[in-house]
Amino acid sequence: MTSFEPSVEDLVLVAGATGGVGQLVVGKLLEKGFKVRVLTRNAAKAKEMFNNRVEIAVGDIRQPNTLPAATQNVTYIICSTGTTAFPSSRWDFDEPPNLIEWATIFLNPKSSSAKAKNSPADIDAKGVSNLVTAAPLNLKRFVFVSSCGILRKDKFPFSILNGFGVLDAKQKGEEAIISSGLPYTIIRPGRLIDGPYTSYDLNTLLKAKTGGQSGVVLGTGDTLSGDASRIDVAAACVESIVNPTTSGKIFEIVNQGTRPPVIEWERLFSQIGSGD
Ligand SMILES: NC(=O)c1ccc[n+]([C@@H]2O[C@H](COP(=O)([O-])OP(=O)(O)OC[C@H]3O[C@@H](n4cnc5c(N)ncnc54)[C@H](OP(=O)(O)O)[C@@H]3O)[C@@H](O)[C@H]2O)c1
Incomplete structure (x- = not known):
């Protein structure tokens, strides 16, 4: 078990804090004694959500x-x-x-994102790159929630998932982080399940749950597939910053097998390779 204690000057910025994984990340950080600042487009939403326990930066x-x-x-x-x-x-x-425009968007994905202002290209590529540029040079770690499939975009089901370029955009975000020279950890989850239910995918509609029954499996090199609990992905983000072995690492995470009584993050992290 790691015995990491945050120092008084440690302050963690969570971008995406009002989202499913982000809310859980904030909760875990507070539990570990970190000071937290959330980056949000909606201060009122964040204020209500986090009950004055975090600093709020509107951005x-x-x-x-x-x-x-x-x-x-x-x-x-x-x-x-x-x-x-x-x-x-x-x-x-x-x-x-309108209806005809929606049909055109789905028939011609490449043309659609031009009309959108918050598409994957806008956020996962350009937005992440903007955040990297704004990061302090002495940052101890930039942890990024990416996605499984980045290196398998031509293979089913990732070819479908990437129909509108989400994996291309996540890859550009990853590249901006890696080339920045900042210490980083990139986490590539499988299909997200477990609440809080904030996104619009099939698992969200079905409210798929691990029921806390499945173990955590980490991999290197984009080979795993399957569901990943938002609870475990959030834990992986927070455990990454308290475990120095995850610096400079990219790993996948899914839930498989029987869940042990305790998830031993330090042992799981020691098994991941340097990967790409
Ligand atoms: N769904 C899946 O199966 C799956 C699989 C692999 C990886 N992922 C990735 O996992 C991550 C977390 O997923 P999730 O379901 O927890 O996400 P989510 O609930 O959809 O949350 C997204 C967050 O991003 C924020 N955001 C959106 N646009 C923004 C902008 N322009 N500036 C600042 N913040 C912005 C949202 O804030 P607002 O409250 O302002 O909207 C929200 O806090 C995402 O990166 C997702 O791509 C998802």
Whole structure:
């Protein structure tokens, strides 16, 4: 078991804090005694959600000028921002598409994102790159929630998932982090399950749950597939910043097998390779 104690100057910025994984990340950080600042587009929502237990910085990762105030004096950044893989209202279309426009979008994915202001290209690629640029040079770690399938975009089911470019965009986000020179950990989860239910995918509609029964499996090199509990993904983000062995590492995470009484993160992390 790790005996990490946050130091008084440690301050963690969580981008995507109001999302499913992000809320759980904030909860775990507070449990471990970290000071937390959340980056949000909606201060009122964050205030209600976190009950005055966190600092709130209003910002949007698409707007670089909103980020320096949010990243000032932070020692860690955990980024779990995202939008839907397929067009939805979260893509922030200039005008809500009508029926014919929706049909065109689905028949011609490449043309659609031009009309959207919050597509995967806007957030997962450009937005993440903006956040990297705004990070303090002495940052101790940038943890990024990416996705399984980055290196298997031409293989089913990832070829379908990448129909509107979400995996291309996540890969560009990863590349911006790696080439920045900042210490990083990149986490590639499988299909997210377990609440809080904030996104619009099939698992969310079905409210799929592990029931806390499945073990945690980590892998290197984009080979795993399957479901990943948001609870365990959030734990992996927080455990990564307290475990130095995860610095400079990229790993996948899914839930498989029988859950042991305690998830031994240090042992799991010791088994991951350097991977790409
Ligand atoms: N769904 C899956 O099966 C799956 C699989 C693998 C990886 N992932 C990735 O896992 C991560 C977490 O997923 P989730 O379901 O927990 O996410 P989520 O609930 O959809 O949350 C997304 C977060 O991103 C924030 N956000 C969106 N656009 C933003 C912008 N322009 N500026 C600042 N913040 C912005 C949202 O804030 P607001 O409250 O302002 O909207 C929200 O807090 C995402 O990166 C997702 O891509 C998902």
